[in-house]
Amino acid sequence: xxxxxxxxxxxxxxxxxxxxxxxxxxxxxxxxxxxxxxxxxxxxxxxxxxxxxxxxxxxxxxxxxxxxxxxxxxxxxxxxxxxxxxxxxxxxxxxxxxxxxxxxxxxxxxxxxxxxxxxxxxxxxxxxxxxxxxxxxxxxxxxxxxxxxxxxxxxxxxxxxxxxxxxxxxxxxxxxxxxxxxxxxxxxxxxxxxxxxxxxxxxxxxxxxxxxxxxxxxxxxxxxxxxxxxxxxxxxxxxxxxxxxxxxxxxxxxxxxxxxxxxxxxxxxxxxxxxxxxxxxxxxxxxxxxxxxxxxxxxxxxxxxxxxxxxxxxxxxxxxxxxxxxxxxxxxxxxxxxxxxxxxxxxxxxxxxxxxxxxxxxxxxxxxxxxxxxxxxxxxxxxxxxxxxxxxxxxxxxxxxxxxxxxxxxxxxxxxxxxxxxxxxxxxx
Numbered sequence: 001x002x003x004x005x006x007x008x009x010x011x012x013x014x015x016x017x018x019x020x021x022x023x024x025x026x027x028x029x030x031x032x033x034x035x036x037x038x039x040x041x042x043x044x045x046x047x048x049x050x051x052x053x054x055x056x057x058x059x060x061x062x063x064x065x066x067x068x069x070x071x072x073x074x075x076x077x078x079x080x081x082x083x084x085x086x087x088x089x090x091x092x093x094x095x096x097x098x099x100x101x102x103x104x105x106x107x108x109x110x111x112x113x114x115x116x117x118x119x120x121x122x123x124x125x126x127x128x129x130x131x132x133x134x135x136x137x138x139x140x141x142x143x144x145x146x147x148x149x150x151x152x153x154x155x156x157x158x159x160x161x162x163x164x165x166x167x168x169x170x171x172x173x174x175x176x177x178x179x180x181x182x183x184x185x186x187x188x189x190x191x192x193x194x195x196x197x198x199x200x201x202x203x204x205x206x207x208x209x210x211x212x213x214x215x216x217x218x219x220x221x222x223x224x225x226x227x228x229x230x231x232x233x234x235x236x237x238x239x240x241x242x243x244x245x246x247x248x249x250x251x252x253x254x255x256x257x258x259x260x261x262x263x264x265x266x267x268x269x270x271x272x273x274x275x276x277x278x279x280x281x282x283x284x285x286x287x288x289x290x291x292x293x294x295x296x297x298x299x300x301x302x303x304x305x306x307x308x309x310x311x312x313x314x315x316x317x318x319x320x321x322x323x324x325x326x327x328x329x330x331x332x333x334x335x336x337x338x339x340x341x342x343x344x345x346x347x348x349x350x351x352x353x354x355x356x357x358x359x360x361x362x363x364x365x366x367x368x369x370x371x372x373x374x375x376x377x378x379x380x381x382x383x384x385x386x387x388x389x390x391x392x393x394x395x396x397x398x399x400x401x402x403x404x405x406x407x408x409x410x411x412x413x414x415x416x417x418x419x420x421x422x423x424x425x426x427x428x429x
Contacts, residue, residue, distance in 0.1 A: 005035040005109045006160070007088035010096050011078035012053065013043040013071065018097035018208055023056050025099035026063075031106040033063045039085050040064060040096075041078035044071030049096070076173035076181040079157075083172065086163055090120075093157040093182070097208045104204040108160045111199055115142045118193035119186075120160040121151075122204030130209035137200040144196050147244035151196065152252040155232070157182035158205050161189055179220035180228025180257075184235045187249070191239040222261045222269070226280040229253050233288040250289060251296040258284060259301035262308055267320055274313045281308035299340040299357055306356055307344075315350060318343070336362040 008026060012019060026038055042050040050068055057064035065085060072078060079093065090112060094100065104122060112120045121144075126132040135150030146152055165171075169192050173181040190196055220228075232253060240246040258281060266274060284290065285305055294302045300323070307316040322329075322343060332341040339357040344350050 002034075004037045004088040005031065006037075006090045006092060006105055007086035007163070008036065008038045008092050008094050008105075009079060009082035009086060010038065010040040010094050011043060011075045011082065012040055012045055012049050012096040013075070013078070014045050014047045014049060015096040015210075016045075016047040016049050016052065018210065019049050019052055021099045022094065022096055023052070025102070026094075027056070027060060028102045029100065029105045030103050031109065033060065035109075036063070036105055037086075037088060038064045039082040040066050041082045042066065042068045043075075043078040044069065072175070074175070074178045074181065076175040076177060079181075080172045080175065083166070089163060090160050091163050091166065092160050094205075095158070095207065097210055098158075099206050099208075101203050101206070103202060107202060108199065108204065111197060112160055112162070115195060115197050117142075117160075117195050117197040118162045118165045119190055119196045121154055121196065121198045122158075122160065123198075123200045123202060124158055124205040124207055125203050126209065127206050128209040128211065130207050132207055136198055139198075140200045141198045142195070144198055145245070146190075146240070146248040149198070151190065152248040155183040155186045155190075155252075157186045158207065159186065162193075165189060165193060174231055177228050177231055178224040180225065180232065183228065184231045187232055187235045188239060191235070222266075222273070222277050223280060225257065225261060226277070226284065229257050230284060230288075233284065237288065246289075247293050247296070251293040254285070254288075254290040254293060254305060255297040255301055258290075259297075259304050262304040262316060262320075264320060264324060267317060271313070274317075278308040278311060278313050278316070281305060282311065285309040294356070299342075299359060303340075303342065303344065303352075303356055306352060307350075310350075312350070315344060331359065332357075336364070338362065 010022065015022070023038075026036075029036060040053050042053055050066075053064070053066045057066045067081060067085075069078065069081065083091065090109060092105070092108070108120055108122055111117070121136060123137045124132050133150065133153045136144070136154045141149070144151055166189065169188065171185055171188055173185050175181070177184075233250070236246055236249040240249055261277060262281070266277065269277070286309065290305060290309075294305075297305075300319075303319060304316060307313075307319060319342065328340075329343075329345075330341040332339040332345065337354075338359045338361070339345060339354065340359055342357065344352060345357045346354070
């Protein structure tokens with residue numbers, strides 16, 4: 001039996017009517033049915049999606065393999081079952097409510113073969129307002145890593161993986177996770193890969209935000225999310241190199257996923273659940289070195305983490321209410337140091353360190369702002385300057401909401417403007 005170039009694995013649960021667009025995009029792939037296979041696992045759908053899968057399989061014999069099972073409660077189990085049947089040299093995981101550009105598989109397989117990639121990240125765009133960080137897609141690259149790109153912000157499994165890599169390391173989803181089960185899998189694959197590549201020359205993967213917000217991440221509870229983050233951090237602790245690689249992964253989760261649980265919606269939970277969330281955050285902060293990357297986080301985010309870690313849900317509630325009522329705090333200037341002047345700043349009862357509130361430290365007379373990396377010189381040839389590493393990390397690794405918040409502070413604005421000064425495409429925030 002001929003081995004296909006690529007297997008597409010789809011876990012399906014109540015994704016109608018989006019499922020039809022997903023399947024149509026596979027039928028339309030220019031790579032052709034002889035070089036691909038689709039393994040779709042219906043996880044107990046009740047919206048007719050299972051019958052739709054069977055109809056596509058009947059109309060396109062040899063292209064679709066369809067399995068039906070009782071609902072498992074999450075995407076991990078059906079994805080694992082589909083992966084177990086994959087025969088292609090590469091495997092791509094496709095959301096049942098997402099779809100591919102017509103040339104996607106042909107382009108991805110050709111690039112992975114040329115570069116000998118173990119993991120290849122195709123350009124992804126959001127549909128219906130879905131937020132997709134774009135930092136990793138600043139340019140096509142044969143090889144990227146956690147320290148020289150926004151790779152830490154691209155841990156979804158929406159990638160092309162070499163099946164041999166998965167089989168050799170026995171990689172699979174943790175079926176005990178209701179959310180983020182793809183991130184530990186993807187991180188382990190990336191940390192074991194010989195080469196990770198990026199294709200940014202085409203709209204390969206279209207990620208859809210459903211009108212009913214039915215995407216599994218949208219439905220997940222706070223404690224489920226914390227368990228998912230912990231699973232990712234365990235993989236990082238085991239496989240990532242100390243220093244820049246590990247810090248990039250820490251900064252992504254402690255600068256985004258965890259603080260998201262400590263914002264306005266936190267106030268809607270019963271106080272008992274608020275206490276549980278704070279205890280979960282405290283365990284993550286203490287166990288996985290969050291404080292070592294505080295300098296990479298926005299003040300509001302590290303302040304949230306620290307209040308939760310200190311077991312002060314009362315002070316955390318006060319912070320959330322303050323931001324809702326007043327927005328960003330005033331800046332407090334103390335010599336060369338600029339602080340975010342939240343009410344908790346230098347509150348004797350909380351006794352939080354000043355550095356937690358530090359926005360920036362102005363240079364001494366005659367000195368310039370020090371940055372961790374300098375932007376590359378623009379090319380001598382005519383044409384727009386390429387997106388530099390610093391620009392890529394700033395735009396993609398730092399979510400737009402955070403960038404806009406920081407940009408209101410003069411010290412941060414001067415620093416960001418200096419870093420991004422070489423860009424010619426006009427997008428700064």
